[in-house]
Amino acid sequence: MIRSLPNSRRYLYSYKLYIGLYFAFLFAPLLVTCVLAFNDSQFPYLPWNGFTLEWFTADLPERVGLFHDRMNLESIWVSAQVAFFVTILSVTVGTCAAFLFEQEEFPFKSALYFLMLSPLVIPGVILGISILLFSNTLGMFFETHLGIDVPLFRPGFWLVVLGQFSFIATLVTLVVSARLRKFDRTLEEAALNLGANRFEVIWHITLKFLRPAIVGAAAVAFLMSFENFNTTLFLVSSDTTLPINLYLQVRDGSTPVINAISFLLIVGTSLAAAVNLYFSRKQD
Amino acid sequence: MTMKRRFHITLPLICFLTPVLLWLVLLIVLPHVDLLRMSLRAEDDYGNAIWSFSNYMAFFQEPIYWLTFVRTAVYSIMVTVMTFIVAMPVAFYITKVVAPRFQGFLMMLLLMPFWVSELVRVYGWMILLRESGVINHFLTRMGILNQPIEMLYNDVTMVMGLVYTSMLFMAVPLVSVLESLDDSLIEAACDLGANMGTIFFRIVIPHAMPGIVSGSIVVFMLTLGNYLTPNMIGGKNALWFTEQIYNQFIASFNWNQGSAFGFLLLVLSSLVIWAGLKLTRQKLSRVVQ
Amino acid sequence: MQTDLSVQCVSKTFGDFTAVDNVSFEVPQGEFFSILGPSGCGKTTLLRMIAGFTAPSRGKILIREEDMAGVPPNRRPANLIFQHLALFPMMTVAQNIAFGLQRRREKRSDIQQKITRILERVDLPGFEDKAIDQLSGGQKQRVAIARCLVLEPAVLLLDEPLGALDLKLREQMKVELKKLQAQVGTTFVYITHDQSEALVMSDHVAVMNQGHFEQVDTPQNLYHQPQTSFVSRFVGDNNAWSGVVKRCEAETVDIETPSGQHFRTRATAPLTPGTAVDLFLRPEAMIIQPAADLPNLNRFEVIVKSLLFDGANSRLLANPLNDDTELLIALPQNRQFDHIRRDDRIEVAWDEQSGICFASSE
Numbered sequence: 001m002i003r004s005l006p007n008s009r010r011y012l013y014s015y016k017l018y019i020g021l022y023f024a025f026l027f028a029p030l031l032v033t034c035v036l037a038f039n040d041s042q043f044p045y046l047p048w049n050g051f052t053l054e055w056f057t058a059d060l061p062e063r064v065g066l067f068h069d070r071m072n073l074e075s076i077w078v079s080a081q082v083a084f085f086v087t088i089l090s091v092t093v094g095t096c097a098a099f100l101f102e103q104e105e106f107p108f109k110s111a112l113y114f115l116m117l118s119p120l121v122i123p124g125v126i127l128g129i130s131i132l133l134f135s136n137t138l139g140m141f142f143e144t145h146l147g148i149d150v151p152l153f154r155p156g157f158w159l160v161v162l163g164q165f166s167f168i169a170t171l172v173t174l175v176v177s178a179r180l181r182k183f184d185r186t187l188e189e190a191a192l193n194l195g196a197n198r199f200e201v202i203w204h205i206t207l208k209f210l211r212p213a214i215v216g217a218a219a220v221a222f223l224m225s226f227e228n229f230n231t232t233l234f235l236v237s238s239d240t241t242l243p244i245n246l247y248l249q250v251r252d253g254s255t256p257v258i259n260a261i262s263f264l265l266i267v268g269t270s271l272a273a274a275v276n277l278y279f280s281r282k283q284d
Numbered sequence: 285m286t287m288k289r290r291f292h293i294t295l296p297l298i299c300f301l302t303p304v305l306l307w308l309v310l311l312i313v314l315p316h317v318d319l320l321r322m323s324l325r326a327e328d329d330y331g332n333a334i335w336s337f338s339n340y341m342a343f344f345q346e347p348i349y350w351l352t353f354v355r356t357a358v359y360s361i362m363v364t365v366m367t368f369i370v371a372m373p374v375a376f377y378i379t380k381v382v383a384p385r386f387q388g389f390l391m392m393l394l395l396m397p398f399w400v401s402e403l404v405r406v407y408g409w410m411i412l413l414r415e416s417g418v419i420n421h422f423l424t425r426m427g428i429l430n431q432p433i434e435m436l437y438n439d440v441t442m443v444m445g446l447v448y449t450s451m452l453f454m455a456v457p458l459v460s461v462l463e464s465l466d467d468s469l470i471e472a473a474c475d476l477g478a479n480m481g482t483i484f485f486r487i488v489i490p491h492a493m494p495g496i497v498s499g500s501i502v503v504f505m506l507t508l509g510n511y512l513t514p515n516m517i518g519g520k521n522a523l524w525f526t527e528q529i530y531n532q533f534i535a536s537f538n539w540n541q542g543s544a545f546g547f548l549l550l551v552l553s554s555l556v557i558w559a560g561l562k563l564t565r566q567k568l569s570r571v572v573q
Numbered sequence: 574m575q576t577d578l579s580v581q582c583v584s585k586t587f588g589d590f591t592a593v594d595n596v597s598f599e600v601p602q603g604e605f606f607s608i609l610g611p612s613g614c615g616k617t618t619l620l621r622m623i624a625g626f627t628a629p630s631r632g633k634i635l636i637r638e639e640d641m642a643g644v645p646p647n648r649r650p651a652n653l654i655f656q657h658l659a660l661f662p663m664m665t666v667a668q669n670i671a672f673g674l675q676r677r678r679e680k681r682s683d684i685q686q687k688i689t690r691i692l693e694r695v696d697l698p699g700f701e702d703k704a705i706d707q708l709s710g711g712q713k714q715r716v717a718i719a720r721c722l723v724l725e726p727a728v729l730l731l732d733e734p735l736g737a738l739d740l741k742l743r744e745q746m747k748v749e750l751k752k753l754q755a756q757v758g759t760t761f762v763y764i765t766h767d768q769s770e771a772l773v774m775s776d777h778v779a780v781m782n783q784g785h786f787e788q789v790d791t792p793q794n795l796y797h798q799p800q801t802s803f804v805s806r807f808v809g810d811n812n813a814w815s816g817v818v819k820r821c822e823a824e825t826v827d828i829e830t831p832s833g834q835h836f837r838t839r840a841t842a843p844l845t846p847g848t849a850v851d852l853f854l855r856p857e858a859m860i861i862q863p864a865a866d867l868p869n870l871n872r873f874e875v876i877v878k879s880l881l882f883d884g885a886n887s888r889l890l891a892n893p894l895n896d897d898t899e900l901l902i903a904l905p906q907n908r909q910f911d912h913i914r915r916d917d918r919i920e921v922a923w924d925e926q927s928g929i930c931f932a933s934s935e
Contacts, residue, residue: 029408123509130315227401472659476673
């Protein structure tokens with residue numbers, strides 16, 4: 001049953017078979033996507049016509065590789081910018097929230113904590129339409145009552161940032177809180193005792209302790225934002241993010257350029273994950 | 285532990301509270317209040333905006349709406365159960381069966397696809413399963429099929445795709461909760477005469493309950509709110525409820541009707557999660573840890 | 574008398590490492606048998622083989638004369654008390670105790686009765702519906718024992734169950750466990766690294782070292798008649814000298830220490846002159862300032878280095894003249910020796926029969 005108990009050979013073999021199948025199931029679509037990015041064919045299908053890098057590098061009339069595909073490159077750039085701002089915002093606010101819920105006392109704390117958790121159980125689509133509605137209401141209000149047109153309230157770059165931030169901040173809060181809970185408060189008391197004020201203590205002692213968690217949370221926030229689809233779908237306008245852009249292309253028919261982008265995404269995120277894992281191992 | 289202090293308004297408290305309140309009030313509370321408000325607005329015969337339940341009435345009177353709703357809910361619960369059945373043995377294997385030196389490696393393998401965008405993963409399934417796809421290519425080459433068949437755009441494939449996208453969110457909490465299960469409890473049960481089934485249902489499952497609940501909540505919520513997978517590989521005639529919402533907002537531009545749908549979906553998701561917590565006697569704040 | 578447990582030439586190897594090396598012993602019915610050894614000596618592996626969690630590489634294990642080869646742990650008439658007890662936290666006390674009985678498909682009313690009876694037996698009447706985390710350390714201990722005893726196993730195996738308790742409770746539980754065992758009459762096999770636990774509770778103790786048994790004997794014999802130098806060192810406190818045999822007659826030997834002192838003592842086996850030996854001597858075998866007319870004593874002078882006051886267990890720490898061997902000497906608290914101070918030079922002695930020596934292993 002477990003490794004310290006005697007197990008029958010049949011049990012272990014059938015278990016290994018299941019695990020093998022599971023991982024095959026897990027990786028099959030990713031592997032196929034990657035492999036077909038290098039097939040010398042107009043479509044991402046078999047048969048295999050030979051290895052080519054043209055879906056990355058070509059700039060021919062019938063075949064435009066990823067590195068010359070303006071639209072896709074732009075959407076990657078937009079996604080990176082969105083992810084950058086979402087990361088900055090959610091790490092700042094999430095860290096504040098972690099301090100607030102772990103170290104401060106105030107009335108209705110548990111109610112506010114519950115509210116902070118709620119984005120975890122609100123479907124992303126709902127979050128998207130709610131924010132769309134509310135910003136629209138605000139925009140109408142400003143226009144009719146004050147006569148000013150605020151571009152922030154229309155679908156677009158900043159609304160996407162805010163929409164993604166609204167739930168990514170919760171994840172950051174949870175990650176940072178978990179680390180903060182392990183923090184030995186007597187270190188803070190010692191620093192206070194040595195004459196530091198509350199902010200100096202936080203800056204010099206607590207934030208140093210939290211740094212690995214904050215870096216990890218920032219990496220996760222960046223990725224979550226870079227790949228978000230559900231919330232973004234309702235808040236995006238002309239400057240589309242990469243997932244939305246890919247979605248529109250896949251819906252209209254696929255070319256191996258999509259495989260090329262996917263390949264870069266898979267390799268990039270796997271590397272980032274490996275680096276992240278390596279550093280978090282080193283921390284422990 | 286510090287003793288519970290009396291409440292004072294201090295500078296740090298204000299500095300921490302302000303951004304958090306701005307976030308939660310402006311981006312969570314008010315938008316959802318607005319969602320409720322919009323769902324209760326409609327136009328009367330003269331085109332004036334009035335308060336009305338007509339959006340909700342439309343939902344109940346139009347079978348296509350509530351059938352989609354029920355279908356989405358039932359499928360989501362089914363996907364959650366299936367995800368648990370698929371992920372539990374994997375989590376158990378990684379934590380309890382495999383030699384400890386392979387644990388880290390398997391864990392990394394398990395997590396890796398989680399970092400890749402859902403869109404890429406669904407796209408991978410599309411090129412595997414479509415009529416001109418990789419699996420059909422091999423099956424016809426080997427002579428198992430005479431001609432390629434379309435494996436996309438049906439419910440079975442959609443459920444498989446949904447299970448695939450959610451597996452990791454079930455496996456991770458299960459792994460962490462099983463890691464905390466002391467091996468000697470299983471050994472003790474075995475020593476007292478229990479067989480594998482008894483150990484599983486009396487020891488492993490009760491211990492893993494918090495992980496099962498938190499995994500199920502996340503999977504259920506993600507499945508219910510999923511748009512990509514049903515839209516791209518699901519049946520073209522049978523809609524997912526999020527597609528109804530999208531249609532109301534983007535295609536029909538009927539925001540009031542869409543808000544009503546959105547609010548109903550929110551209520552459904554909260555209800556099922558609440559019921560799940562009640563049935564298993566867990567607390568949300570404990571489950572998310 | 575029936576033999577409840579018989580271990581015959583059992584070995585266990587993991588790769589090149591031999592954890593248990595050709596161990597044999599028998600435990601008659603109703604005995605409290607302990608296996609005492611330092612951590613890593615293989616005692617846990619041995620216990621897990623008896624319980625059935627690990628299969629022996631060689632040898633046979635019989636419980637009540639039945640060969641246990643291939644019998645899985647859930648079918649063996651042996652139950653194990655785990656080091657950290659492994660009580661099921663998701664069940665109440667009664668559910669924990671009922672667990673094994675339900676596996677045997679016993680009738681519900683019988684189970685009820687048995688639970689009540691066993692809880693009375695371990696002095697926890699009325700604890701049926703308590704949750705595990707409501708119990709104190711000692712109560713958990715007793716529930717764990719009750720959970721196994723209710724199954725009436727042929728052998729109850731205990732894997733250092735007192736290790737997690739604090740000192741005072743441990744002392745108390747030692748006595749309770751011995752009483753309980755005498756009461757129920759079940760055969761106990763107890764493993765521990767704590768010699769006092771083994772000596773206080775057991776009928777027989779096996780001292781284990783590097784996978785093999787050094788000596789199997791009663792606690793009294795282990796203490797007074799150790800058979801190997803490992804047993805002398807491991808069981809109880811001992812003073813150790815190294816020396817060389819000068820003369821050997823039957824069971825008495827004359828020894829010279831490196832600093833030139835001569836002692837006469839007994840040996841377990843004949844030793845040839847010139848053999849390097851280790852001489853062991855209990856602290857309480859030392860007589861401080863012996864009367865001049867006592868015969869057959871090894872007398873010598875020491876310098877007191879320090880006084881270690883510990884009530885009835887007080888000792889002197891001293892060096893012989895011209896020698897930096899540290900000696901522990903029991904200091905009886907009968908006020909006779911209150912005058913002894915640090916750096917005093919005093920005469921001590923020991924009876925020829927109270928020391929013991931072995932050929933040294935190097």
